[in-house]
Amino acid sequence: MYRRNTIVVQIEIRGRKKIMRLLFVTSGSDTYSNLDPNIVNGFKEIERLKRVEPFHFFYSMLSKNDDVQYQIKQNKPDVVLVLKRQLPADWIQSFNKHRIPIGLWVVDDPYLIKKHVLRGYHYDFILTQEINAPAFYEKRGMRAFYLPLAVNTSTYFPQEVESDYQSDICFVGSGMANRIRLLHQLGNCFVHETIRIIGRWWEPLQNQLGRNHFILNKPISAEEASKYYNGAKIVLNMHRNPYDSKHNPSRIQAATPNNRTFDIAACSAFQLTSYRKAISDFYQKDEIIEYQSVDDLVKKVEYYLVQSHERREIAKRAYKRTMNAHTYSVRLTDLIHLLKTKRLLS
Incomplete structure (x- = not known):
């Protein structure tokens, strides 16, 4: 399991801009849904299937603002996506200082939407799994995008059981x-x-x-x-x-x-x-x-x-x-295109 760590996903795309980078901050929590490893495995599948031009993973612990500064200088992310977590204000300020958009990815709307709204004001955008939620956020002055969840087929697959x-x-x-x-x-x-x-x-x-x-x-x-x-x-x-x-x-x-x-x-x-x-x-x-x-x-x-x-x-x-x-490799490919379409990535 991935605990309290940050996974930096560097996506290299040949085109107008040679390298496009996404910093993915994991939730750091162990849940039934296994979201942290599912997303990581989804990016690995994208790499294997070459759904996006070649990209690489960089793992690092993100436990203090010094780590944030290191990631900003070393990997130069174009966008930051945080799964479920409320990052400390000084971390967010560090990204803002470098004009790096930072988004909050929530996966349990509408059940906790009141909490998500309060967190969302600190971020540049919200990514939600519920189709009815973006309009709610947008009425409150927030940018919000819809991305449903998916399945990790290395865990869920046909098998004979006892x-x-x-x-x-x-x-x-x-x-x-x-x-x-x-x-x-x-x-x-x-x-x-x-x-x-x-x-x-x-x-x-x-x-x-x-x-x-x-x-x-x-x-x-x-x-x-x-x-x-x-x-x-x-x-x-x-x-x-x-x-x-x-x-x-x-x-x-x-x-x-x-x-x-x-x-x-x-x-x-x-x-x-x-x-x-x-x-x-x-x-x-x-x-x-x-x-x-x-x-x-x-x-x-x-x-x-x-x-x-x-x-x-x-x-x-x-x-x-x-x-x-409906696999994570499909869904995360959609995510990359979504971020580019909404001009959150260059």
Whole structure:
């Protein structure tokens, strides 16, 4: 894992300007999504596939303003992109002094958008994974751009798994109120099917489900999640309620699908996902199946548990789409073009 470090990505492009440099400051946090290493691996894939002209990585610890000064003088970044962190004011001032644009990349809008706004005033622009968020920032005088998340295919991929990972129905994620209610109802409808629930905060369901229902009440690694996805006939993808946090007081609606959507599809696993308006921007109707209500979900679970061939064909189509369009190498190529188009890079 990458902890509390800075990764300098130097992108050399032959053209009007010989070298284009991007300084990427990692979040320094270990999360289920593994964003720091996923982004690094995505840039490595770009290098391997030559999606962008040759570029190189430079790793360095960025723990004080002296380190910032070193990076400015040594690598001369054209733009700085900070993942989730609020950098100290003197660091930001150092970049501003050298007229280097600095952006904040946030990945949990709209749930924490109130916090992100307060941080964003210190940056030149914000990069957000939620399609409805840029307009909100722009009304407050900030430049904001949309870039959805993606999948690291070295972690999420089709594989054979042991019986402990196999299930009829599986959900991996935290036990938030809307999810607890839904899985309690689903458990009552599918008493004889094997249901596996993995993640934190599932205490309210511990004694509420049947003997074929199993709860692993703790966070797991991305590698473990991949195994559970591969072992399930149906993987549930229940999005968060966009209003479950006090940090979304303006009640911004969430329209973009979560990164779990891509993770599940990359395992060639069949998923039933809660409705998100923008999911049609990523998948066709015969690649990802959405549900609109509990009753709708129950009907679709009943149907697809039996229709194994149709289930596998849908999953295969989603897998193909994901490999072609929703990997981090694709997304980060889009990022580089976005930064150039918005004139944040020369």
